Amino acid sequence: MNFGLNLIQEQKLIMTQEMQMSVKLLQMSAYELGQYVNKEMQENPVLEEKDLQNTRSNSNEANDYKEAKDYKEIIKYLEKDDYKVKNHSSKAENEEVSPFYYIAQEKSLKDYLMEQIGELTEKPEILDICKYMVENLDTKGYLSAELSDICKELRISNEVAEDALKILQSLDPQGIGARNLKECLKIQLYNLGNNDENIYKIIEEYLELLAENKYNVIAKELKITITHVQKYVDIIKTLEPKPSRGFYTGETVKYIVPDAYINKINDQYFISMNEDVLPKLNINSLYKEIINSGKDAEAVEYVKDKINSAMFLIKSIEQRKNTVYRVLEEILEVQKEYFDDGDQYLKPMTLKRIANNLEMHESTISRAIREKYVSVNSGKIIKIKDLFTNGITSVIGGEDISTINIKSAIKEMVDHEEQKKPLSDQIISNRLNIEGMNISRRTVAKYREELGIKSSSKRKRF
Numbered sequence: 247m248n249f250g251l252n253l254i255q256e257q258k259l260i261m262t263q264e265m266q267m268s269v270k271l272l273q274m275s276a277y278e279l280g281q282y283v284n285k286e287m288q289e290n291p292v293l294e295e296k297d298l299q300n301t302r303s304n305s306n307e308a309n310d311y312k313e314a315k316d317y318k319e320i321i322k323y324l325e326k327d328d329y330k331v332k333n334h335s336s337k338a339e340n341e342e343v344s345p346f347y348y349i350a351q352e353k354s355l356k357d358y359l360m361e362q363i364g365e366l367t368e369k370p371e372i373l374d375i376c377k378y379m380v381e382n383l384d385t386k387g388y389l390s391a392e393l394s395d396i397c398k399e400l401r402i403s404n405e406v407a408e409d410a411l412k413i414l415q416s417l418d419p420q421g422i423g424a425r426n427l428k429e430c431l432k433i434q435l436y437n438l439g440n441n442d443e444n445i446y447k448i449i450e451e452y453l454e455l456l457a458e459n460k461y462n463v464i465a466k467e468l469k470i471t472i473t474h475v476q477k478y479v480d481i482i483k484t485l486e487p488k489p490s491r492g493f494y495t496g497e498t499v500k501y502i503v504p505d506a507y508i509n510k511i512n513d514q515y516f517i518s519m520n521e522d523v524l525p526k527l528n529i530n531s532l533y534k535e536i537i538n539s540g541k542d543a544e545a546v547e548y549v550k551d552k553i554n555s556a557m558f559l560i561k562s563i564e565q566r567k568n569t570v571y572r573v574l575e576e577i578l579e580v581q582k583e584y585f586d587d588g589d590q591y592l593k594p595m596t597l598k599r600i601a602n603n604l605e606m607h608e609s610t611i612s613r614a615i616r617e618k619y620v621s622v623n624s625g626k627i628i629k630i631k632d633l634f635t636n637g638i639t640s641v642i643g644g645e646d647i648s649t650i651n652i653k654s655a656i657k658e659m660v661d662h663e664e665q666k667k668p669l670s671d672q673i674i675s676n677r678l679n680i681e682g683m684n685i686s687r688r689t690v691a692k693y694r695e696e697l698g699i700k701s702s703s704k705r706k707r708f
Contacts, residue, residue, distance in 0.1 A: 268562045272569060272610070275617035276503040276523045279563075283524050286559060292533055292552040293559070295525040355387065355493035356380055362417045375400060375410035379423065387422050387489035388430065389414075421489040428453065434485045444468055445478045456482070459704035472708040504621040505570055508578065508585065515585060517574050519567050527560050529553060566614075569606075573614045576600050577633055584633070585622065592648045595634050652683055653693050660699055668702040 274282060287293045359380045363373055378400065382391040389411070397407050414423035420437050424430035431449050448456060452464045461475045468475070507518045536542070536549050577600065583591040601608045615630040622628060635648045656674055663669045669677075671690045678685055691701075699705075 264558055267558070268565065269613065271562045272566050273613035273616045276505045276520065276619075277501050278617070279566075280503070280523055283527070283559070283563070287525070287527075290552050290556055292530050292549065292556045294528050294530040355490050356383070358493060359383075359414075359417055359422065366413065368413060372406070372410050372413065375402065375407065376414050379410060379414050383423070383490075385490060387419070387424075389423050389425050393425075419486070419489045419493075421486055424489070427487055430487060430489065431482060431485050435481075440481070442478075444470065444474075445481060448475070448478055449482065459700070459706065461708060476708050502619055502627055504619045504627060506574055507621045508574070508623070510585070510623050515578055515582070517571060517578065519571060524563065527556070527563070529556055569610070569614050570618065572604055573600060573611060574620065574630070576603050577630070581633055589654065590651055592633070592635065592650050594636055594648050596636065597634060600634075647683055649693070652678065652685065653697055655681070655683065656690065656693055657697055657699070660694075660705070663705075665705070665707040668705040670702045 271279065271282070287295070360377065363376050363380070366373060366376075368376075375396075379389060379391075379396065382389060382396070384390040393404070393407050393411065396402075397404055400407075411423060415421075415433050417423070420434045421430040424433055428449050432446060435445065435449075447468065448464060452467065455463050456479055461472045461479070465472045465475045503523055504520055505523065506520055509516050509518065533549050533553070536545050577595070578585065580595050580599075581593060584593065597608045597611045601611045604611070615634070618630045619627050620630060635650050655678060659669055659674055659677065671687045671694065674694075675685060675687045675690045678690070694701075
């Protein structure tokens with residue numbers, strides 16, 4: 247082993263911080279980008295919302311800023327375009343009040359239960375225990391805490407806790423306060439006045455067999471007919487396994503905001519980007535005084551750094567918009583028949599095909615369509631990623647058939663099958679092959695599972 251000093255020359259592609267941020271912005275959804283921009287506006291004092299009267303585009307601003315090497319030149323652009331500091335007070339007076347301002351806050355499940363508890367005439371001590379239990383409900387509406395733990399924490403007897411739990415479980419919605427699925431279903435049956443021992447026994451002992459459609463085993467164990475078992479199962483299927491359904495439980499709501507609109511005018515499609523997603527960004531002209539004066543060198547450096555950051559954000563947003571627009575333009579070229587006539591005309595389309603046509607990398611296309619939506623003429627919101635599907639070559643005609651169309655054919659067969667004798671995967675495969683869709687039984691099983699359709703044995707009715 248010896249020590250030595252060597253000089254090596256090599257080429258490397260290093261992702262700069264700006265490149266990483268550009269990639270991050272590209273893959274953000276419209277809602278996520280809006281949140282990010284609002285956060286940047288709070289943290290970067292140089293950024294402000296642009297005056298709506300200003301007609302210059304963000305792309306022109308970004309180019310002007312990029313070309314201006316002297317920061318005092320940037321100030322000239324700001325003065326030339328007559329950027330003005332917005333008078334927020336005057337705007338607030340003339341601004342229309344959104345009707346959403348008057349919408350009442352969504353009532354939560356806990357609020358709904360607390361209101362009911364407040365109307366009861368039980369002892370205050372018991373009602374307080376009920377309220378404590380309400381605070382321990384999970385998102386399904388089940389009591390997540392053990393009754394023994396509640397007794398220890400509140401220093402109460404098990405009998406008192408049981409009484410409070412019974413009161414909680416008597417409230418609306420039915421099944422609330424249950425400690426598991428079986429108890430939830432039993433509470434609902436009891437409230438419906440159903441006293442049949444067999445149905446309670448099915449829930450307690452044979453719920454797993456019920457899920458697997460093994461009615462014959464249940465019938466043999468209970469010594470009843472399969473038809474009777476099926477009637478019990480039909481009743482159980484009407485019960486609610488998640489009592490909190492329909493109530494606000496505090497879970498985050500994910501909003502869908504379309505990035506673009508595709509409208510058909512005179513047999514021609516037009517793509518328009520959603521400009522309302524983001525505020526129009528601008529460099530605050532108040533900071534020109536700091537650059538022009540140059541008295542405080544530290545302050546000038548700080549402002550320069552913030553202006554650089556603001557300019558890059560404006561440029562990246564414009565770049566993101568252009569990329570998404572180009573991708574949509576290419577998709578529209580390929581899927582025109584789909585937009586004209588509906589889902590059955592969706593053609594197989596891959597990321598590679600679009601990437602090759604646009605001379606981009608597949609990863610760029612993947613990021614450009616991630617969590618992005620478009621609104622079409624009818625007001626229908628489409629997830630862009632759903633337009634990308636693989637396909638198989640049809641035996642008849644030799645054209646590619648989209649997997650979505652194959653799944654649609656499978657679903658239609660299952661919807662119209664004889665319930666007493668459901669179609670097996672092999673029979674579905676044979677029928678699809680006759681129609682020119684050459685797929686195997688295993689592929690049928692895969693697509694069926696993706697559609698959430700059970701196997702033929704579990705779909706059978708007696």
